Amino acid sequence: DVKVTQSSRYLVKRTGEKVFLECVQDMDHENMFWYRQDPGLGLRLIYFSYDVKMKEKGDIPEGYSVSREKKERFSLILESASTNQTSMYLCASSPVGGTEAFFGQGTRLTVV
Amino acid sequence: AQSVAQPEDQVNVAEGNPLTVKCTYSVSGNPYLFWYVQYPNRGLQFLLKYITGDNLVKGSYGFEAEFNKSQTSFHLKKPSALVSDSALYFCAVKSAGNMLTFGGGTRLMVKP
Numbered sequence: 001d002v003k004v005t006q007s008s009r010y011l012v013k014r015t016g017e018k019v020f021l022e023c024v025q026d027m028d029h030e031n032m033f034w035y036r037q038d039p040g041l042g043l044r045l046i047y048f049s050y051d052v053k054m055k056e057k058g059d060i061p062e063g064y065s066v067s068r069e070k071k072e073r074f075s076l077i078l079e080s081a082s083t084n085q086t087s088m089y090l091c092a093s094s095p096v097g098g099t100e101a102f103f104g105q106g107t108r109l110t111v112v
Numbered sequence: 113a114q115s116v117a118q119p120e121d122q123v124n125v126a127e128g129n130p131l132t133v134k135c136t137y138s139v140s141g142n143p144y145l146f147w148y149v150q151y152p153n154r155g156l157q158f159l160l161k162y163i164t165g166d167n168l169v170k171g172s173y174g175f176e177a178e179f180n181k182s183q184t185s186f187h188l189k190k191p192s193a194l195v196s197d198s199a200l201y202f203c204a205v206k207s208a209g210n211m212l213t214f215g216g217g218t219r220l221m222v223k224p
Contacts, residue, residue, distance in 0.1 A: 004155075009153075033211075033212075035214075040121065040216055040217075041216060042116075042118075042202060042214040042215050042216040042217050043156075043202065043214040044214075045211060045212075045213075048211065058211070090155055090156065092156075092212075099144055099146075099161055099163060100146055100158045100161055101158075101212055102158070103148075103155035103156040103157075104155050105154055105155040106153070106154065106155045108153070
């Protein structure tokens with residue numbers, strides 16, 4: 001089975017902190033994604049990567065950056081956390097030309 | 113640009129009754145359509161997909177979905193609902209490329 005693992009289930013951070021959310025997948029997928037989930041808004045794409053060191057902005061990249069130094073790992077970085085970034089963050093991966101994406105269990109981030 | 117609409121924030125159904133969760137989409141080109149389910153504090157689990165072929169697609173846990181090209185819809189259905197089906201359901205679409213676009217989600221409540 002495909003496994004996408006996010007390093008933390010719950011995080012509490014202070015305003016202004018630099019925050020790292022880590023995601024690892026074990027199926028050698030080329031594509032990796034970071035989504036943000038908020039009630040009533042569904043999932044919104046923050047960034048995606050289709051190869052090592054490659055990244056593309058999604059719908060809501062402001063306030064975020066990403067890093068993909070190895071194929072299996074995709075990190076989401078909040079440069080200076082703010083309270084409006086309190087949310088559920090979901091990582092996903094898929095193969096090139098594949099259809100469905102496979103999701104991690106999510107990280108619920110609270111910024112205080 | 114591609115988009116997905118889930119017109120109902122919540123669907124209530126009695127256990128044993130049929131259920132329908134609605135989804136309409138907008139995309140240029142041939143759509144790839146998906147349904148995902150999310151249980152509390154969990155990531156998204158893949159339910160089913162439509163790529164091509166038969167308009168009625170069968171998926172996990174007894175769910176099925178009907179693709180209707182003229183109405184640009186992909187409604188999720190189940191003949192007999194279970195209390196354990198209560199969850200948050202997301203419809204998603206993609207065309208060319210690898211990005212999935214999600215609807216806002218529909219909460220399904222199945223009452224005993």
